[in-house]
Amino acid sequence: MKNSARTARVTVSCDGKGMVSQAGAVLLWETLRATGLGRGLSQGLSRWRAPRAVHDPGKIVADLAAAVALGGDCLADIAVLREQPELAGPVASDPVVSRLVAALAADGPRALKAIRAARAAARERAWALAGRDAPGADGGLVTVDLDATIVIAHSDKDQASPTWKRTFGFHPMTAWADHGAGGNGEPLAIMLRPGNAGSNTAADHIEAVRLSLAQLPRHLRRRVLVRADSAGGTHDFLAWLTAPSRRLRYSVGMTITEDMQAAIGQVPAGAWTPAYDGDGQARDGAWVADITGLLDLSSWPAGMRVIVRKERPHPGAQLRFTDIDGHRFTALATDAKKGQLADLELRHRRRARCEDRIRNAKDTGLRNLPLKGYAANQVWCEIVALACELLAWTQMIALAGEARRWEPKRLRLRLFSIAGRLVRGGRRLRLRLAHRWPWADEVTAAIARLQALPAG
Secondary structure, three states: OOOOOOOOOOOOOOOOOOEEOOHHHHHHHHHHHHHOHHHHHHHHOHHHOOOOOOOOHHHHHHHHHHHHHOOOOOHHHHHHHHOOHHHHOOOOOHHHHHHHHHHHHHOHHHHHHHHHHHHHHHHHHHHHHHHHHOOOOOOOOEEEEEEEOOEEOOOOOOOOEEOOOOOEEEOOEEEEEEOOOOOOEEEEEEEOOEOOOOOOOHHHHHHHHHHHHHHOOHHHOOOEEEEEOHHHOOHHHHHHHOOOOOOOEEEEEEOOOHHHHHHHHOOOHHHOEEEEOOOOOEEEEEEEEEOHHHOOOOOOOOOOEEEEEEEOOOOOOOOOOOOEOOEEEEEEEEOOOOOOHHHHHHHHHHHHHHHHHHHHHHHHHHOOOOOOOHHHHHHHHHHHHHHHHHHHHHHHHHOOHHHHHOOHHHHHHHHHOOOEEEEEEOOEEEEEEOOOOOOHHHHHHHHHHHHOOOOO
16 A cells, blocks of 8 residues: 655745735734724724834734734734734834833823723624614514623733632633624723632722723613623622613623522422423423422512523432422523523523633633733723624625634734735735635735724
8 A cells, every 4th residue: 555645855045035924914904904903003092102113002002913813922023023024014113112101101000991981992893784683683682691700810910819719810800792692792991800810809899880881882882782691690790780880781690699598399280391402492401480489589689580590400410408309400591571580591501602702801811810910900901802803804704604703823823914015016015815725715805894894
């Protein structure tokens, strides 16, 4: 049997001219242009431009976001853009980048406000361009998912501390706009917190929602569904959500208490209805019931309902003290007055997509906070948010089908990493992509869609 493996040795030299790696990054720069994010950052950060400075602070932050979107995880990774000035434009040196981040950190609240204002304006433009694919475009609710996560620190950094998981680092609170089954999601807030910050701190949940609402187009801020796990099931947080000035909708997890266990024991067998699986079909071995009338909810917001799910644990699962008769129970609280119990419970369970968003953010710069100062790392979190938004808006505006659901790793492997050659002629610069690349047509079609849009 013949060995078909390549045996010829490849000769390598560094004399290629006009070659471009990461040629698919043009998608990100076109998204910056079409959404107006680049222009918004330049205007918002103009006060931090030093006299006679060559580089625009807004352009530096946009370049950092693009570098992180391409897989970078520190300030120095902006170098991947510096060697491609024909496409990326002039890119600042590492010392200039470091000085800017230090200046923004030194003026933290004002700098964060400027960056967030640019993000909000670009989001409104991006959602308008996306049309029916944008959250809330069908007249429904914009779903905002809250969840905290652990970011491990491997060195002594400002306000890094032991976490509840017995690790060492930070415990940021995040908020995400869900794109539904047809897309991914985008960050609305990434709040940096010390590692010892609590999971169910109502003040942090409230601040995350405040930041999220400020990121939404104004006409959508009254059409918001806030979802959270049991850490959000606190009196203070739900009271804030349901205040007359806000009247936000909610679906939050609830810890099973002794009162709930007693109420569950009183539910008639016929009151349990089949729960749904992820496809909306009846799931064998899982049921839901409404126990609102069996509880004293006088200290909770008016109109709150408590829905309980019971299911047979999967083989090998370790039972908990709240499990009754061999079944596992979970509970949620919601203000929804209409809808079948199974639909409401499934809607809440889809909050798990938030965990995928966090995992993708950790693949896009959030896995490690690279700077020593706490304020500087909060600026880094804003850069991570910008990078995640660039990816999400590129997918929402320019891509179609399965590509709208690709995670960052797949986007980098299939779209951004395509090679190309720069060709000059007729006073024009042309980027010729590798024609044998399987996804070359998707890249060129997406770039064409973006270039057909006016600048934001």
